[in-house]
Amino acid sequence: MVLALDQVGVAFGGFRALSEVTLAVAPGQIVGLIGPNGAGKTTCVNVLTGFQRPTSGRVLLAGRAVSGLAAHRIRRAGVARTFQAGRLFTGLDVLDNLACTGVGLGLRRREAEHQASALLAWLGIATLESRPAAGLPYTDERRVAIARALMGGPRFLLLDEPAAGMSETEAADLAAVIRRIALERGIGCLLIEHNVGLVLSLASDVVVLDGGRVIERGDRAVILGSQAVREAYLGANLPEAA
Amino acid sequence: MLRQHGIRRRMAATTPLILAVLLLAFVIAVSLTHDRALARMAAETLIRVTLVVGFWIFVGNSGVVSFGHAAFACLGAYVSAWTTLKPAMKATLLPGLPDWLAAAEWPVAAAAVAGGGVAALVALATGAAILRLSGIAASIATFAFLAMVNTIWSNWTPMTGGTSSVVGLERYVTPWAALAWAVVALAVAAAYGASASGLALRATREDEVAAAASGIDRYRHRLLAYTLSAFFCGVGGALTGHFIGVINPDSFYLSLTFLMLAMLVVGGIGSLSGAVAGVMALSLAVELLVRMEKGVTLGVTTFALPPGSQEIIIAVAMILVLIFRPAGLLAGREIMLPARWVGGRADRTTDPTS
Numbered sequence: 016m017v018l019a020l021d022q023v024g025v026a027f028g029g030f031r032a033l034s035e036v037t038l039a040v041a042p043g044q045i046v047g048l049i050g051p052n053g054a055g056k057t058t059c060v061n062v063l064t065g066f067q068r069p070t071s072g073r074v075l076l077a078g079r080a081v082s083g084l085a086a087h088r089i090r091r092a093g094v095a096r097t098f099q100a101g102r103l104f105t106g107l108d109v110l111d112n113l114a115c116t117g118v119g120l121g122l123r124r125r126e127a128e129h130q131a132s133a134l135l136a137w138l139g140i141a142t143l144e145s146r147p148a149a150g151l152p153y154t155d156e157r158r159v160a161i162a163r164a165l166m167g168g169p170r171f172l173l174l175d176e177p178a179a180g181m182s183e184t185e186a187a188d189l190a191a192v193i194r195r196i197a198l199e200r201g202i203g204c205l206l207i208e209h210n211v212g213l214v215l216s217l218a219s220d221v222v223v224l225d226g227g228r229v230i231e232r233g234d235r236a237v238i239l240g241s242q243a244v245r246e247a248y249l250g251a252n253l254p255e256a257a
Numbered sequence: 258m259l260r261q262h263g264i265r266r267r268m269a270a271t272t273p274l275i276l277a278v279l280l281l282a283f284v285i286a287v288s289l290t291h292d293r294a295l296a297r298m299a300a301e302t303l304i305r306v307t308l309v310v311g312f313w314i315f316v317g318n319s320g321v322v323s324f325g326h327a328a329f330a331c332l333g334a335y336v337s338a339w340t341t342l343k344p345a346m347k348a349t350l351l352p353g354l355p356d357w358l359a360a361a362e363w364p365v366a367a368a369a370v371a372g373g374g375v376a377a378l379v380a381l382a383t384g385a386a387i388l389r390l391s392g393i394a395a396s397i398a399t400f401a402f403l404a405m406v407n408t409i410w411s412n413w414t415p416m417t418g419g420t421s422s423v424v425g426l427e428r429y430v431t432p433w434a435a436l437a438w439a440v441v442a443l444a445v446a447a448a449y450g451a452s453a454s455g456l457a458l459r460a461t462r463e464d465e466v467a468a469a470a471s472g473i474d475r476y477r478h479r480l481l482a483y484t485l486s487a488f489f490c491g492v493g494g495a496l497t498g499h500f501i502g503v504i505n506p507d508s509f510y511l512s513l514t515f516l517m518l519a520m521l522v523v524g525g526i527g528s529l530s531g532a533v534a535g536v537m538a539l540s541l542a543v544e545l546l547v548r549m550e551k552g553v554t555l556g557v558t559t560f561a562l563p564p565g566s567q568e569i570i571i572a573v574a575m576i577l578v579l580i581f582r583p584a585g586l587l588a589g590r591e592i593m594l595p596a597r598w599v600g601g602r603a604d605r606t607t608d609p610t611s
Contacts, residue, residue: 064470090472098470104463106527106589107456110262115460118453119472127453132259145261163471 016077017041018063018094018171018203023072025058025227032058033227035072040171040203045193047218048207049238051247054224056207057099060173063205064096065089091120095169099176101156105149109135109159112148116166127166134162138192154185161192171203172196178210186213193217211248215239223247266451267599272591273447276533277440280306283537284432296432302540303435304496306533309520310442311489313532315482316521318455320462321392323483324514325383325399326490328406331509332379333372333491334498335410338423340368341499346425353415365429369438369495376491377484384483389476391465403514410506422505430500438496442489446529449485454478512568519575525585530592538586539571546570 019039025032033055040046048056061067063074065086074082076092084092104112110131117127135141140158143151151159157177164172174193178186190213196202208214214221215235223231223238225247231238238244280303287299312326339347339354340363347359363371387398410417417423449455458478461468468475498504516539524535552561578585 066466066469085474086466086469087472087474090470096470098467102464102467102470104460104467106459106463108262108265110259111456115456115468115473116471118457119460119468119474121472122453124451124453124456128259128262144259145265167472 016170017075018205019075020059020063020069021073021075023059023062023069023074025055025062025067026070031227033062033069036224036227036229038205038222038229038232040205042170042203043197043201044220045197045204045206045218047214047221048205048224049209049211049214049221050224050230053226054247055227056224057175058227059224060096060175060205060207063089063173064094087119090169093168093170094173095164095166095171096173097157097160097164097175097177099179101160103148103151103156103159103163105147107148109140109143109146109148109151112159113163113166116163120167122167130166131162134165135159138162138165153180154188157181157189158192161196165196165200165202168200169202171205173205173207175207176209177206178208178213186210189213190217264596264600268593268596269451269591270447271594271599272529273440273443275592275594276443276530280436280439280533284436287432298540298544299432300430300435300500302536303432303439304430304493304500305516305520305536305540306439307435307442307489307496308493309517309532309536310439310446310529311486311493312517313486313521313526313529314446314449314489315479315486317526317529317532318450318458318462318482319479320526321388321479322396322518323399323486324396324518325387325402325406326486326517327509327511327513328403329376329380329487329490330494330497330513331406331410331506332376333369333494334504334509335417335423335494336372336375336491337365337368337495337498338426338504340371341365341427342423342425350418350423350425351416353413365427365499369492369499372495373488373491376494377488380484380487381480384480384487388479388483403510407506407510417506420505420507422503424503426498426502426504428499428502430496435496435500438492442492443529443533445485445489446532449482450529454481458482516571519571521585522575523578523585525587525589527584527589528587528591531585531587531589534586539574542571542574543567 017039020036023036024034036059048059050056058067062069065084069082073080081089081092104115110128113131113134114124114127117130118124132144135144138158143155178189181189193204194217197204206214206218220234221238222229223244230243230247231241284299287295308330316323339358340361344360347354383402387395390398411420457473460471460473461475465475494509520535520539521532523538525531546567549562550564550567552559
């Protein structure tokens with residue numbers, strides 16, 4: 016039961032956004048995906064969730080190729096995602112934002128609302144329930160987006176820069192939430208982040224992309240010791256090896 | 258915690274009730290005047306409520322502007338004519354009808370349902386192709402559909418009489434008959450809006466990408482709303498035919514499309530109350546302008562607007578609304594009972610959502 020990219024390539028005309036990228040996420044595991052701007056991180060998420068068809072290679076879910084499936088089918092198969100921008104349904108309140116995903120997954124409206132309410136409580140944001148989604152503070156918007164992605168109990172959750180623009184404290188709170196999602200719910204998480212420190216503190220396995228290629232993979236020690244990673248980042252952002 | 262949300266749901270459920278009561282009050286007020294011209298205006302307005310509320314089911318929830326719904330009204334009107342006209346009349350006007358249809362003399366209510374049903378079936382078939390397109394492409398395809406239906410209807414002379422009018426439809430549509438259908442349309446529109454499919458469709462309107470990432474099959478919900486929407490436009494077309502007594506393909510073409518769109522835009526595309534408000538506002542304006550075109554006598558002089566100014570003034574009104582109040586008169590809000598009314602009732606009954 017693994018979500019994986021197998022030798023995936025994506026080309027936009029003559030531009031190769033991804034070349035032979037292979038990575039895998041297991042249930043309950045947190046995998047980090049890092050790399051400089053334009054490295055192809057979001058393209059990976061788009062391919063994994065059906066928003067981008069790979070030009071070559073396969074997307075595998077529990078051993079089955081799902082590369083050609085529409086995005087909403089992949090979501091129903093248990094692969095959820097968040098977006099860099101929150102992309103909440105701004106005309107609806109918070110509960111209905113979650114309920115939308117519930118009905119998208121085939122629940123009746125009332126069942127969807129009950130599940131939504133329980134999830135908001137689990138994430139400690141039950142008070143937001145009847146607030147309009149438009150105009151939520153930034154961190155709340157992020158949390159609601161994560162709650163929405165958790166509707167229906169996905170098996171995998173892909174987080175696209177969830178901590179972007181957050182303070183240290185807010186990022187630490189978010190890290191605790193992600194850890195709970197993996198530990199308590201057994202959901203496999205793929206974490207894309209510019210905050211390398213956050214990724215290294217959470218992920219058991221980190222994949223580094225540069226120019227659409229995997230340039231390094233391994234645990235915290237491997238990434239921090241890697242010359243290739245250092246060069247890709249030109250020393251920026253990367254914490255000193257312990 | 259769900260309690261607050263439950264109260265809001267119950268408040269939303271009062272919207273079609275209030276709108277129905279307002280329309281009922283309108284019909285009663287008009288009946289009390291015993292003015293035949295006003296009664297005709299009321300019937301016409303209520304037929305438009307059915308048409309525009311039907312139109313809103315798709316456009317309001319999906320956010321996709323359709324230019325094709327007048328074609329569904331055309332289908333409804335002709336199906337009703339085919340099934341209710343006297344066989345002798347049909348033999349002369351529509352010689353190409355198949356025998357069973359030529360002999361048919363259905364009750365008018367059944368014919369209206371059949372008109373809506375045929376419109377819905379055609380919507381299901383054409384929507385299956387059109388609604389896979391996104392946004393503006395889908396809108397343009399609906400316009401092509403309208404042009405196709407108009408061309409076919411204008412040239413399929415043995416079945417439709419071509420561009421010459423079909424006459425002799427039984428004129429049974431009183432304000433009360435039109436009110437009955439308007440209320441049914443309101444109830445179905447509100448029920449759809451509150452349903453799982455209505456919620457999912459509104460999510461696609463807000464953000465197509467996030468909706469897909471939420472597992473929502475945009476195409477399926479659009480097709481359902483389109484079909485339901487076409488049903489009421491078909492019924493509205495049938496009512497229109499039996500209101501005037503005469504139909505031809507051009508009475509369901511560009512000017513009806515424009516009027517329906519203008520009503521939705523003026524009232525506000527974002528809410529059911531807006532759709533009804535738009536119909537009422539523009540119908541009253543049209544009535545006023547028509548009377549002014551005929552001339553208003555003040556003492557010895559008669560003032561009259563030049564013929565055709567009605568259309569121009571309606572168009573200007575639509576542009577002004579788009580400039581100064583782009584979300585329409587009601588700006589997406591619904592008319593509903595205040596929370597304490599429905600909240601009070603909820604306290605006495607068992608509320609499954611709290």
